[in-house]
Amino acid sequence: MEYSQNDENFSLTRFESMLKTNDILFFDSNEFENIIHHYLENGKISLAKRAIKLGLEQHPSSVNLMLYRVEILVIENKFEEANTILDQLYDLEPNNEEVYIQKANVLSKQDQHEKAIEILLMAIGISDAPEDDSDLYALVGMEYLFLDQFDNAIIYFKKCIEVDPSDYSALHNIIYCYDFLNKNAEAISYLNEFLDQNPYCEVAWHQLGRQYFAIKEYAKANAAFDFAIISDDTFVGAYIEKGKVLEKLKQYEDAIENYKITLALDEPTSFALLRIGHCYEKLEKDDLAIQFLKKTVDEDALLDKGWLAITKFYMKRLNYQKALYYINKAVNIDGENVLYWKLYATVNKRLNFLEEAEHGYKRSLELGNYELDTWLDRSDILVALGEYEASIYNLLQAAEFYPENAEIEYRLGGLYFTIQQNEKGRFHLKNAVGLNVEYNFIISELFPHLSDRPIVKAIISDSRNTSN
Incomplete structure (x- = not known):
């Protein structure tokens, strides 16, 4: 039986009303499952536990409710108790994939990742349609990641893509593995093969651009980000990355244009504002440069790169008084930032404020510099x-x-x-x-x-x- 949103809301309302009045109302097992799922999704563990307890009292043989009970026990690190229930469930339903998944989850939480992989492979083995088991492949891939076995992880994340080409989480994980292994060429080859089959996948074009950027092939990176934008002209990440490429190509006006598009598409980000400021500085448009650098710290007062950029902007122009004003503001906002104290010391030294400079160096050392x-x-x-x-x-x-x-x-x-x-x-x-x-x-x-x-x-x- 499937439940609509209205059915779920009605069940939740009845359940919470029952808790307030201490009346005992009957719910079928599907209703309990939806109620428990809702509470777990919203992080309301104590309410989920109440629903599981009441659910099992009314439906003591429900495997799904018992699996939810296991999920709670795992959250509470009660692994032995969880395993006891899972062994009982295995005897009842030896072909239930979810039992294997939870068993693997218990092992994974105990850092027994190789055993978790064995269990997940058994689950794939008993599946009626292993070619559709994208979730299981993803779980195996994640266990290999925990073991730092990136080549094996790639194999299983690729299986996820074979099942579902729109599984962008798996695609990101594949590229993460290639990055960790410093296999840019292999990542590029894989992405190009993927794009042959999925030519309008903006995520793949974006990842391809980032790979070309990593090996400093900026023209190819630029083209890849263009295709990402053609595939989705609201893709903020592609405009940001294209801006970074254009900066490398010293095309600062074009970089600014791309960063400004992101400001129009979404809430302004401190990163885009900072990069615009740097681009204007390269173009020697100092008024616009400092305007955007100040907007950066207005947008995010905790972004140290913003305060450092403003201070260094004034230092380059030998305006140490203004540099000191801004680094003082930075130190007052975050007195534990070693980069601030080092620059604070340097500015004070240039101004011959020796006691303040000494204090800055001392704080830098105290903070581990x-x-x-x-x-x-x-x-x-x-x-x-x-x-x-x-x-x-x-x-x-x-x-x-x-x-x-x-x-x-x-x-x-x-x-x-x-x-x-x-x-x-x-x-x-x-x-x-x-x-x-x-x-x-x-x-x-x-x-x-x-x-x-x-x-x-x-x-x-x-x-x-x-x-x-």
């Missing part, structure tokens, strides 16, 4: 601020990440001589010149007061003589 230049820039600013002990501590931490680094050793040598710890100064300076004598300019640049000190001159001179 352990690049060598971050350690060195912070160290140099601490030296400029006269914070020699702090600079030494910073460099000793850096040395844990970059042992035997000449730039660190020169700085440590200079710092220890500066604070009159000459033995340590001699040790690190000798290390430094031994690693790379060409970096000795660091001493004259950062510690000019040491340049004429005899011990410093002697260490550098001895090293030069030795190397000669």
Whole structure:
């Protein structure tokens, strides 16, 4: 028996009315199945459990209701109980595909993916029409994905396409596997074969364009996206990708046109606005560039690429005050973004706001940016601020990440001589010149007061003589 939407709504209304009044009303098993399905689809697990319980009380032999019970047990990670019911169901209906699917699901949830595949292949084996079992093929493909067996996954996702050429989920999974295996040529070959049979499939043209883009065949990528658009002139993704190709071809006006089409077709996206801004910047149309870059952060204040783009826009034009204004706004919105703090430090350094710059580098390090230049820039600013002990501590931490680094050793040598710890100064300076004598300019640049000190001159001179 099939139920219309009105029937389902009526059943739901009766069921929820029954829960409120504690009256016991009768529902046939199909009604219970529709009610349970509705609650599971909407994430109302507790109501689904109530419906299953009442359903099994009225229809204790219903296999479908028992399968829903298994589904709930799997959600709750009660695998043993689920398996017990599945074993009972297998005895009742050994040819019920859904029993095998749920058994495989239990195994999959327990990371027993190879056993799950065995069960699913058994389900395919007992099927009256295995050529129609697209869902089963997809499940096998997904289990192979869990095992990182991408070649095997491709085989089963291709079977899905053979059954249903409009199964775009399977098509995406096939290309995902080829991408993971770095098999662009194979992906292109497969997509071209698919398009020979399905020439108006915009999804396949879109995927083909992306493959050509990945191997930098931009003219072919452009043509593929054109065909995607011909197949569906409202396909926003194709216009976006075509815009990216046109940027690579330095056809910025055409790229802007494609990005603007996406703004007209759908809600504006921060990505499209950002790319338009970059294109106008390439065309040296600064007013339009900054207008769209600002629209980017208005659309999505959490998009770090937008704030970074605006800040760098002003930095390129040496307008560090405005750059600082925008990077400050970014930091205030997301104080855990390491890219913001690194740029915040750079802008403040250009403005000679040394304490603020030091704070920016310190936060960058605290947030995990352990690049060598971050350690060195912070160290140099601490030296400029006269914070020699702090600079030494910073460099000793850096040395844990970059042992035997000449730039660190020169700085440590200079710092220890500066604070009159000459033995340590001699040790690190000798290390430094031994690693790379060409970096000795660091001493004259950062510690000019040491340049004429005899011990410093002697260490550098001895090293030069030795190397000669």
